[in-house]
Amino acid sequence: MAILTWVLISLAVWHFAVFVPDKFAGGIVGAFAAAIFGGIVGGLLLSGLSLPSRADTDVATVLLGIPGCLVALAALWLVGARAEAQREA
Numbered sequence: 001m002a003i004l005t006w007v008l009i010s011l012a013v014w015h016f017a018v019f020v021p022d023k024f025a026g027g028i029v030g031a032f033a034a035a036i037f038g039g040i041v042g043g044l045l046l047s048g049l050s051l052p053s054r055a056d057t058d059v060a061t062v063l064l065g066i067p068g069c070l071v072a073l074a075a076l077w078l079v080g081a082r083a084e085a086q087r088e089a
Contacts, residue, residue, distance in 0.1 A: 001053070001057045002043065002047065002051050002052045002056075002057050003040060003043070003051065005043075006039045006040050006042075006065030006068075009062050010035045010038065010040070010066075010068075010069040011036070013066060013069045013073070014031060014035035014069070014073070017031045017035070017073065023084055024073075024076050024077050024080045025076050025080035025083060026076070030080075034072040034073055034076040035069045036069075037072060038068040038069045038070075038071055039072075040065070040068070042065055042067050042068010042071065045068065046064040046067065047061070047064055
């Protein structure tokens with residue numbers, strides 16, 4: 001259940017990617033994949049590499065997916081922006 005919540009919160013955060021310039025490596029689809037992957041990995045790392053059970057899933061568990069999602073999106077955006085700057089130069 002925890003992975004489902006991390007995927008869903010990552011999907012919600014990914015929707016805000018339309019507010020930044022599209023410099024993501026792989027475009028918006030790459031940003032989608034990075035957000036989901038980052039949310040799952042970040043949630044796992046912040047929960048101590050354990051999966052909370054269905055009864056242990058609460059709002060705090062949901063929020064654990066946000067930092068990983070944001071880090072993954074930022075990293076992908078920086079990679080894409082650097083590649084675009086190199087193409088222009």
